[in-house]
Amino acid sequence: METATKESAPTLRTNALLNALKQIVRAREFFLVVLIVFIAIVLHLETGHFLTGRNMRAIALGFSAHGIMAVGMAAALVSGGFDLSVGSVYAVGGVVTAVALREDMAFGGLPIELAMALGTLAGVIAGFINGLLITKAGINPFITTLGMMSIARGVGYVITEGSPIARLPQEFFKYGQGAAFFGIPNVILIALVIIFIGDILMRRSAVFRQIYYVGGNPEAARLSGINVDRVRIGVFTLSGMLAAFAGVLSVSRFTVADPGTGMGFELQVIAACIIGGASLNGGKGTVLGALLGLIFVGFINNGMVQLRVPVYWQNLAMGVILLVAVGSDTLSQRLQARPRVKRTEA
Template sequence: MVDKLRDNAALRRIVALADHREFMILYIIVLGIIGLTYAKPEFLSKPSLAAVMLSLTAQSIIAIGMTILLVSGTFDLSVGSTFALAGTVTAIWLRSGMPAPMAIGFGLAIGILIGLVNGLIITELRINAFITTLGMMGLVRGLMMVVSGGRNISELPASFNAFGQGELIPGVQNPIVISIVLIVVSDFLLRRSRFFRQSYYIGGNEAAAILSGINVKRVKVFNFALVGFLAALAGIIITARFGSASTTAGKGLELKVISAAIIGGASLKGGAGTILGSLLGAVLMSIIISSITLLGIDPNWVDFVIGAALLLAVMADATGRKAREAPG
């Protein structure tokens, strides 16, 4: 009977879909939204939704790069600091009269540079990613404090602020548009492009990837540069959105992004994960946070609940895997 069901291609596809992490999270998210709307109808109001989505933009843009890194079996702890430094130096350059496109370009270049340095230290000197990017996290944040003098930088040119506050699509703020476009394109590429798929081979079995003719070092360095670029981009967008670069921006962002990706199916061991999954992980976390505030629960519970969600996700994954592997 069960065998007959398995023979049915369409059914098999549905079962396979339900097996996917993305599907499970989506299910939880939909349940959460229904529950929350039922309890607090104002959750579905436009300002409330816009606030949720806006709070997700920085996280989701960085999650793209972080997911690709996790897939290739590594990660970057310095993204929160890069996020802050790029926003700050762009703001400083703008205040000194540099034209906006140039300031943005330089800010992005700094992000790429930080990523390149991370990648080269890790691949060429073979220092592990945790130590390298932990050091870089401190170094970059320190650099940001020095150049900003420890002060927030505001009163930025209107032309720049328009980049973060305008609405290319009427009714939807630019940061949301930019992050959605980036997510859609990158998710597709990571699934389907031969170049990006190399990361799955590297994370799955690095030695095997080398023997398969994949230039592992080059791909890894590229991935670090990409996450640096995306972190800087997010930092600049958020600076424009708020019209000010904050010195505390991006603190703890790296762990939030990694947590979301893990909840979404990525693994610190590499070889697994999708950008859509990571995005859904981030959405789930932000719905949990919104529900705590909306339902009037003591906000001190936020960290506790997020930590519990992460543990639950990995535990569910481990039990699921055990069950699947059991009939060897």
């Protein structure tokens, strides 16, 4: 540290450039892109049809709902929390929309867009309650969202009495099954748009920037004039909203609202975010990273299917990948941190 005292402006600028370059190379995203390309090439050479439009489309379709949820989850992780209830809220969102659409049920058949909004609103409410419990009642995010995970799942079952809701209006399916541009399925486009906007907002928006400060050091954030509670409530509300919206879209795609769907999504999405560089300690992570984490997981899953790895192995493999990804990160951080001990105070 002592070497870099009081540089003149030009050196500072060249250094900044060099540093920016170093940061890009050192960033988790860069590493992941390299890894993803590598895996894709290996799988393609191995199977001969991995990098085809059809296969890519299948992977993207399979993970579009996760992609939407990952935006909210990334925000939750950056804020220093996480949301275990997204899988259940995903199911509830779909169920509420389906109920609202059916003429023979409680709402007597609402217009399609209104029914979709209502389903999404269910997620907003669940997320808002999560936020309130975490901030105002001081229950930690793990317990709060674990509780909400169970409650939302229960609500879905109570509403449907356990059986899936089908016989929905044909018109509703255009969102989930259509392909409005260049034959790319709508659900993929919608997911990409949400991810894109989410990434820009997290990167640049002044409001979203507060999430990083809150996750980095809540006390310092409070003393810096940030309304920490409001930010946390906002983040969980966002996460609930996106999860429910993803659920609504999936009903439109599969034509059936199943109260038991989305189980385990929360862990898959959290894993993708963590592989993408988010930290459970908060203050770190990007939406882009979460997307790359998801692509990585998606490629591995798909690759295993293509290579005819028995299904039973897939859970095992995913767990190992998560631990290796996070473990290597922690280790490299610790290695980097070693000289720091001296540098900060010698």
